[in-house]
Amino acid sequence: MATANEKFTEAMIKRRSYIQLLVRKIQIDMLAGLDSTHREIKGMLHDEIPKLSTGLNTKTASGRFASIGKQYKFIRKPVYEKAELEYTKAMAKFAEDEAKFVESALQRSIPFDVALAQASEVGIKNLTAFAGYDGKTISQWFTNVSVPDYSRIEGTVRTAISQGLNIDQTINQVIGTKYARTGKYTGAVQTSRTATEALVRTVTNGVANGANQEFAKANSDIISHEVYTAVLDGRTSQICASLDGKVFKVGEGAMPPLHPNCRSMRIAVIDGAETVGTRPTVGGKNFREQGKKDYVNRRKAKGDTEKEAQGKWNNLSNSSKNGYVNRARREFGEDVIGTAPANTTYNQFLKKQSVEFQNDVLGVTNAKKYRAGEMTLDKFTDKLGKPLNLTELRAKYPEVYD
Numbered sequence: 001m002a003t004a005n006e007k008f009t010e011a012m013i014k015r016r017s018y019i020q021l022l023v024r025k026i027q028i029d030m031l032a033g034l035d036s037t038h039r040e041i042k043g044m045l046h047d048e049i050p051k052l053s054t055g056l057n058t059k060t061a062s063g064r065f066a067s068i069g070k071q072y073k074f075i076r077k078p079v080y081e082k083a084e085l086e087y088t089k090a091m092a093k094f095a096e097d098e099a100k101f102v103e104s105a106l107q108r109s110i111p112f113d114v115a116l117a118q119a120s121e122v123g124i125k126n127l128t129a130f131a132g133y134d135g136k137t138i139s140q141w142f143t144n145v146s147v148p149d150y151s152r153i154e155g156t157v158r159t160a161i162s163q164g165l166n167i168d169q170t171i172n173q174v175i176g177t178k179y180a181r182t183g184k185y186t187g188a189v190q191t192s193r194t195a196t197e198a199l200v201r202t203v204t205n206g207v208a209n210g211a212n213q214e215f216a217k218a219n220s221d222i223i224s225h226e227v228y229t230a231v232l233d234g235r236t237s238q239i240c241a242s243l244d245g246k247v248f249k250v251g252e253g254a255m256p257p258l259h260p261n262c263r264s265m266r267i268a269v270i271d272g273a274e275t276v277g278t279r280p281t282v283g284g285k286n287f288r289e290q291g292k293k294d295y296v297n298r299r300k301a302k303g304d305t306e307k308e309a310q311g312k313w314n315n316l317s318n319s320s321k322n323g324y325v326n327r328a329r330r331e332f333g334e335d336v337i338g339t340a341p342a343n344t345t346y347n348q349f350l351k352k353q354s355v356e357f358q359n360d361v362l363g364v365t366n367a368k369k370y371r372a373g374e375m376t377l378d379k380f381t382d383k384l385g386k387p388l389n390l391t392e393l394r395a396k397y398p399e400v401y402d
Contacts, residue, residue: 229267
């Protein structure tokens, strides 16, 4: 039978799978908002580029380039502002939900009622108000994406004009075409799209880890430590791979995300002895009776009769009796609660899941390839962690899909 820690670890890793699906949904929505500005940007460039027919180093040309940058910002800024507002609200709700999920998952994993403390309300709210992910708050993340995007356009247009490119060629440098195989644009706008994807993946994982940490702090009396758990595939960073399996006290040590696009998490480990506590019974288990039974059995193994053993138990001091009772309590905790599972990697976890779950995470066709051993987990994503669609996979691995 799986121990409470094994059940809890599996629940948390499974939760991470669904968080990655949430990440992709948010990324798609944000990118759609940015992409919706392309038509207006093209129209603006068609109007402004002909006005740059004079020399590039004149005061007039400099003003024209600056005007293009300002107009580009005017078009894009409302999209970023709306995305930041909606995302921050979504993360505030996500933080609350995540803390509640951890509490529920832990309670379901322990086969008896335990009074769990709720995560700090202030701590949860601070995850979106003040917390930094890879050193930056949510607002700073959006600033670091939007501001370079605004300035990048002017330089791109200036370079294109200086190279003698015409209007359509210059627009192609800015926007480019979107490849169906990769979902990426060939123009300069792809840089901000990639940065937006990194923002969502990094911050969402940071909020999830932050909510988990707030819950762990509130229940540090029964949570002995946390285990750093990385997604060990071909895209895992060296630092996360090196930390996988490392044990940290609650509130101490490396806390994901440690870098952009970080997917690692820390999973709490329940202390069996502390969870059972000093209660005389747990889930029908009477530790006083069990302690006495264990003592009697030990005496009988040494040759005492049942009656002699019972008599010796009755003559023990209370402190000696409590020693056997506490031993029974500890053994029960170790057996039922257990320790941190030895294998917590995502790949090992996914292999044990149902066909339906694997299909949900990888897609039906890809899941078949995965179960057949024809494709390893890291092959289903690009270097930035973005899932490859079936068309991309077929183009990349024709020997598997054709």
